[in-house]
Amino acid sequence: MIARVTQATVSRQLLGSVRQIERRLLEAQDALSSGKRLRAASDDPAGAALVNGLRAQSRDLTALTRTINFGTAVLGAQDDALEQAESLLVRAREIAAQQAGTLATTASRQQAAAELEEIERGLIALGNTQVDGRYVFGGLASGSTPFTAFDDPGFDPLSPYTGGSDPFVIRTSDASTMRLTTPGNQVFGASIAALDELRQTLAAGNAPTASIDTVATVAEGIRAERASVGGRARQLADRASDITAGISRITDRLGDVEGADYASVVTELTLLQTALQATLASGQTLQTSILDYLRL
Amino acid sequence: MGILDVLNAGRTGLLAQQRALATTGNNIANVNTPGYSRQRTILEAVPSGGGYGVGVAGVEQIVDEFLESRVLGQSSSAAAATARYELLEAVQRLFPVGSVSVGGALQEFFAAANELATHPEDLAVRTELLERARDLAGRLRDAAAGLAGIQREANQRLATATGDANRILQRVAALNRTIAGAEAAGGTASELRDQRRQALGELSQLLGVRTVEKANGMVDVFSASGLSLVSGGDAGRLEARLGTAAGLDGAALHDVGVVVPDGSLISLGGDPGGEIGARLTVRDADVPGVAADLDLLAVTLRDAVNAVQTSASGRDLDGAVGAALFAGTGAADLTVVLTDPRGIAAAQSLASGDNANALALVGLQSATHPALAGATLGDWFGTLQARVGTAVRGAEDTAAMEEGLLAFASAQRDAVSGVNLEEEFTELIRFQRGFQAAAQLISIGDGLLEELIGMVR
Numbered sequence: 014m015i016a017r018v019t020q021a022t023v024s025r026q027l028l029g030s031v032r033q034i035e036r037r038l039l040e041a042q043d044a045l046s047s048g049k050r051l052r053a054a055s056d057d058p059a060g061a062a063l064v065n066g067l068r069a070q071s072r073d074l075t076a077l078t079r080t081i082n083f084g085t086a087v088l089g090a091q092d093d094a095l096e097q098a099e100s101l102l103v104r105a106r107e108i109a110a111q112q113a114g115t116l117a118t119t120a121s122r123q124q125a126a127a128e129l130e131e132i133e134r135g136l137i138a139l140g141n142t143q144v145d146g147r148y149v150f151g152g153l154a155s156g157s158t159p160f161t162a163f164d165d166p167g168f169d170p171l172s173p174y175t176g177g178s179d180p181f182v183i184r185t186s187d188a189s190t191m192r193l194t195t196p197g198n199q200v201f202g203a204s205i206a207a208l209d210e211l212r213q214t215l216a217a218g219n220a221p222t223a224s225i226d227t228v229a230t231v232a233e234g235i236r237a238e239r240a241s242v243g244g245r246a247r248q249l250a251d252r253a254s255d256i257t258a259g260i261s262r263i264t265d266r267l268g269d270v271e272g273a274d275y276a277s278v279v280t281e282l283t284l285l286q287t288a289l290q291a292t293l294a295s296g297q298t299l300q301t302s303i304l305d306y307l308r309l
Numbered sequence: 310m311g312i313l314d315v316l317n318a319g320r321t322g323l324l325a326q327q328r329a330l331a332t333t334g335n336n337i338a339n340v341n342t343p344g345y346s347r348q349r350t351i352l353e354a355v356p357s358g359g360g361y362g363v364g365v366a367g368v369e370q371i372v373d374e375f376l377e378s379r380v381l382g383q384s385s386s387a388a389a390a391t392a393r394y395e396l397l398e399a400v401q402r403l404f405p406v407g408s409v410s411v412g413g414a415l416q417e418f419f420a421a422a423n424e425l426a427t428h429p430e431d432l433a434v435r436t437e438l439l440e441r442a443r444d445l446a447g448r449l450r451d452a453a454a455g456l457a458g459i460q461r462e463a464n465q466r467l468a469t470a471t472g473d474a475n476r477i478l479q480r481v482a483a484l485n486r487t488i489a490g491a492e493a494a495g496g497t498a499s500e501l502r503d504q505r506r507q508a509l510g511e512l513s514q515l516l517g518v519r520t521v522e523k524a525n526g527m528v529d530v531f532s533a534s535g536l537s538l539v540s541g542g543d544a545g546r547l548e549a550r551l552g553t554a555a556g557l558d559g560a561a562l563h564d565v566g567v568v569v570p571d572g573s574l575i576s577l578g579g580d581p582g583g584e585i586g587a588r589l590t591v592r593d594a595d596v597p598g599v600a601a602d603l604d605l606l607a608v609t610l611r612d613a614v615n616a617v618q619t620s621a622s623g624r625d626l627d628g629a630v631g632a633a634l635f636a637g638t639g640a641a642d643l644t645v646v647l648t649d650p651r652g653i654a655a656a657q658s659l660a661s662g663d664n665a666n667a668l669a670l671v672g673l674q675s676a677t678h679p680a681l682a683g684a685t686l687g688d689w690f691g692t693l694q695a696r697v698g699t700a701v702r703g704a705e706d707t708a709a710m711e712e713g714l715l716a717f718a719s720a721q722r723d724a725v726s727g728v729n730l731e732e733e734f735t736e737l738i739r740f741q742r743g744f745q746a747a748a749q750l751i752s753i754g755d756g757l758l759e760e761l762i763g764m765v766r
Contacts, residue, residue, distance in 0.1 A: 015720045019727030020340060022720045029716055053401055054698025055705060061698050065412045065691030073674065076420035080427040146431065147662060155430045155662030177660045184426055184668060187675050271406070303731045307738070 027296050034289045041282045044273040051271035060270045067270070071263045074256050077184065081253045084183050084193050087144045088246040091194070094139040094149070095239040101132050101139075102204060102232035109211055109224045119218035126215035133208045134163045137173065140201045150197030152177025159197045160205075170209030174198035185252050191245065200238050204231040312761065314361045315754040321362030322747030325352050328365045329740040336728045337737075344507035346372045346726035348499055370499040376722045377506060378520065380715070381513045385583045387715040388514035390708035392587035393595075396463055397701045400591075400599060403455040404694045411452055411606070412690045414445040419674040425655050426667035430626070435650035442614075442634060446643045449607050453640035456600045457557035463592040464562050468549040470515050470585050471565060475547055477512040478530070481505055482544035485527040489542070492526045502526075517582020533586075534578035536567045550574050556592075557600050557641070565589065595700065602693045604639035609680050609689075611635040611643060613673050618647075623654030623666040630654065631666075 015022065044050055054061035108129060112122045140150050140160040151159035159176025161168045174197055181194040211224040329350040339345040351366040404410055421434070421441040428434045484505040491498040505528065512518055517533035523541070530539035538545045545567050552564035565585060566574040580586045617623065618631040625631050631654025637643035647653065655670075656663030674687065681689040 015724045017724040017727075017729065018720075019723045019729045021727050022723045025716060025719065029712075051406055053701070054404065054406055054694045055398075055401060055701035056698075058695040058698035058702060061406050062688075062691035062695035064406055065694060066688060068408070068412070069416050069674075069687040072416035072420055073423070076423040080423060083427050145428065147428070151662065153656070153658060153660035153663040155660070177658075177662065179658070179660070179663075181662060182664070182668070184423060184671060190668065303734045307734060 027292065030292050031289070031296075034285055034292060038282070038285045038289065041278055041285060044278050045275070045282065048273050049271050050273045050278075057270075064267060064271050067263050067267050071260055071267070073187065074260050074263070077186065078253070078256055078260075080183050081185065081249055081256065083145065084185075084191070084249050085246065085253070087147065087149050087181075087193055088242055088249065090142050090144045090149050091242045092239060092246065094142045095200075095235055095242060098136055098139050098201070098204065098235050099232060099239065101135050102208075102228055102235060105129060105132050105208055105211060106225060106228040106232065108215075109221045109228055112215055113220045113222045113225060117220065122215045122218050122220075126212050129208060129212040129215060130163070133170075133205065133212060136201060136205055136208060137161075137163055140174075140197045140205075147181070148176065148197075149194055150176065150200055152194070152196035153179050153181060160201070171206055172198075172202075173205050174202055185249070191248060191252075193245070195238060195241070200235070203234060207231045312754055312757045315757065316751055317360060318362040319747045319750035319754060321355065321364060322750060323744060325350075325363045325365050326740045326744040326747060328368075330737065330744065332368055333733050333736045333740060337730065337733050340728045340730060340733075342503075344503050344510060345728065346370050346499070346503055346506075347728045368497060368499070370497070370502065371726050372502075373722070373725045374522070376718070376725055380718045380722050381509055381518070381520070383711070383715040383718040384510055385513040385517040387708070387711040388584050389517075389582055389587040390704065390711040392584040393591055394701070394704040394708040396459060396588065396591040397595060397697070397704045399459050400456065400596065401697050401701045403452045403459075404697055406694070410694075411445070411448045411603075412687065412694065414441070414448040415610075415687055415690060417441045418445045419671060422667065422671045422674070425653065426664045426671050429655035429664040429667050430661045432650055435626070435653050435655070438653060439645060439647065439650055442647075443645045445610075446635065446637075446645050449603065449610075449640040449643050452603055453557070453600060453607075456596050456603070457641065460556050460562075460592050460596045461558055461560070463588040463596070464556060467563050467565055467585060467588050467592075470588070471547040471549045474512060474515045474585070475544075477508050477515070478539050478544040478547070480508045481512070481528065481530060481539050482542050484508065485539065486542040489525045489527050498526070513583060515583045516577070516585040532567070532577055533580075533582045536575060536577065538567065547577075548574060554593075557597065562592065599693065599697060600640070602689075602696070604641075605680060606686065606689050606693070607637065607640035607643045609678050610686055611637060613676065613678065613686070614670065617666060617669045617673065618654050620654070620666065620669075622657045623669075624656040624659060624663070625654045626651040626656075626661060628659045 043052060051057050051060050051064060108125050111117060112125050117125075137160045141158040142149050147155050148159050154175075154177040157175070159174060161173045161175060176197050178196050178198070180192045180196060182190045183193050185191045207224065207227045207230075211221050211228060214221040214224060329352065332348050332350040336347045348368050348370050350368050352363055353366045355362045355364050404412075407413065408416075418438075418441045421438040424434050425438050484501055488498045488501045488505065491501065509518065509520060509528070509530070512530070518538065519531045519533070519535075521529045521531070523529065525541075527541045528539070529537065529541065532538055536545075538547070547565065548568050549563035549565050551561045554562050554564075556562045564574055564576060565581070566576040569575055577585070577589075580590055614635055615633040618634045621630060623631045632647060632652060634645060634647045634653070635643060636646040653667075655667035657665035675685055677683050677685055678689075684692060
């Protein structure tokens with residue numbers, strides 16, 4: 014309690030009040046125009062650390078989204094390749110069944126051998142499928158085609174694979190990874206050998222009786238791999254939707270921590286404007302002095 | 310009592326009221342003079358036996374030394390808090406909340422590492438990772454350079470502040486001599502005392518002081534640690550002298566102290582208060598503390614990334630063990646020394662599509678480090694940012710509180726010593742009426758004398 018109030022005290026207090034209100038007005042206007050409650054760490058130090066952590070999580074999830082999109086493309090390409098491989102093997106089995114029959118002749122078998130050569134070429138081409146520069150059946154090797162071309166002098170139907178023997182693994186979350194590919198020899202090795210054996214049997218004009226079951230077995234292997242690819246694609250799709258949900262959760266959380274609450278900011282702005290007007294009005298009444306009442 | 314006594318009473322009344330009017334006028338004229346203390350004319354009746362009338366016993370200054378010293382101390386604390394807040398705020402600006410910061414660059418670096426783990430053979434992805442590493446190192450260097458700049462600025466301002474303080478010390482010593490001279494001759498030196506109080510107020514904003522008034526009216530001034538700054542009519546000398554301690558930029562920092570006769574410097578001590586104290590604290594404790602935390606981040610990042618990059622099982626695109634990616638001794642000189650994107654060891658085999666080592670690199674993002682008190686690199690930066698934020702918040706609150714306390718102390722001082730116009734005008738009317746009455750007394754005395762002389766005729 015100040016017992017004796019002087020003009021200096023009153024004007025100092027008025028000036029102090031006006032400055033304080035104007036500073037808070039500036040902050041409220043800044044919050045309103047930036048849409049942010051947290052504009053510097055000092056606005057909410059703990060919140061700033063939290064924002065930093067949330068942004069890092071969000072950035073990592075965005076990066077993972079790219080990885081998962083690539084993974085989905087690779088699995089999609091594998092699925093397409095395996096589907097085509099499956100139909101090639103179905104056709105090969107048909108040919109084997111036809112040419113093993115009593116109606117087949119040496120000439121028809123040699124003709125069929127030519128078709129089989131195309132099927133074999135097709136299967137090898139599928140084994141060399143590429144997505145964004147990566148051979149999806151090449152294991153970790155990515156510099157050259159994992160399967161030797163059919164016309165290559167070094168082509169050996171029993172070991173056509175030159176790719177890597179380890180699968181390609183991608184990051185799917187902060188703490189987990191997933192196998193994306195299977196090395197091509199495990200996928201197509203048996204099929205190529207079976208097709209080549211069938212082709213050679215036919216070219217020699219013999220009945221490919223044994224090949225009917227062999228081709229059916231390798232086709233089964235391709236179907237199994239395709240099922241496995243489908244399973245991994247589903248895992249990735251689940252992970253992708255988890256990530257989308259995660260990003261939107263983080264965005265909400267960031268909004269809570271650093272976003273301005275418009276309703277309360279606008280209310281505060283209005284209150285501050287009123288306070289400023291009132292303070293300035295009280296300043297006007299201060300101009301009243303004893304001089305107004307004295308006739309000197 | 311004779312008629313002449315009436316005239317004499319009127320005459321002394323006129324003179325006394327005139328003097329009181331002059332004092333009141335002086336108060337009114339100084340209503341806005343900083344540091345001015347109001348004055349009051351002390352009137353006293355002419356003692357019985359000495360005749361009739363009124364005399365002026367003196368003009369006193371209404372001052373409460375206790376309140377004055379409280380304002381002095383409070384203006385020291387307020388100036389210190391404001392200076393500290395301003396400097397820390399500048400530190401905070403080096404670590405903005407948002408993506409354009411060390412934290413954002415760290416996130417981008419790891420996002421690029423993740424992309425490398427997805428496309429280990431892609432040269433564009435490798436180049437991007439090197440770019441992000443350069444950006445991260447650049448941001449750490451910028452922050453470190455910013456801290457060094459703030460420290461240097463605080464240091465330079467110490468030199469300016471000691472110069473200002475010396476001028477004030479000289480003025481106080483000169484005023485001491487004049488006041489002692491004037492008061493020894495029996496006069497009052499109210500205005501000079503106001504000037505001295507004003508000078509001490511300015512001094513206390515620069516550094517905390519204690520004052521002791523002596524019987525001869527001189528004031529001795531001491532620093533917070535008890536060093537003599539003004540002794541009677543002699544002023545000591547403060548100096549900011551290049552010391553042995555080096556700043557973050559490697560150049561020497563100033564030692565601030567009082568120069569003693571043999572030319573050596575006695576330090577003002579840990580926190581001498583005022584702006585000088587605040588700048589010393591920010592320069593010697595706050596800024597180096599943040600810089601050390603930042604260095605720890607830079608060194609841990611360098612070691613962790615280099616360990617993955619140069620691990621014996623790691624292989625670059627040409628099948629060789631990788632070379633170090635970062636070099637430097639701290640945040641200030643952290644650079645990316647790996648220039649060839651093929652040199653990034655993303656693989657752990659000779660296969661170009663191998664991403665095993667790249668996965669280890671991304672793994673650093675969530676790895677905790679004992680050197681960082683068990684925090685991840687990102688969390689450490691978040692904590693650093695929060696620590697700076699807390700310091701700024703604390704300094705801001707302290708500054709607001711100290712300003713409030715200063716306003717209150719000033720209001721209390723003004724309640725005693727300040728000029729109130731209503732009061733002064735009331736006094737003006739009182740003395741005006743007194744003057745009119747005294748004039749009337751002389752007029753009546755004159756009338757009485759005329760009556761008397763008329764009777765004689």
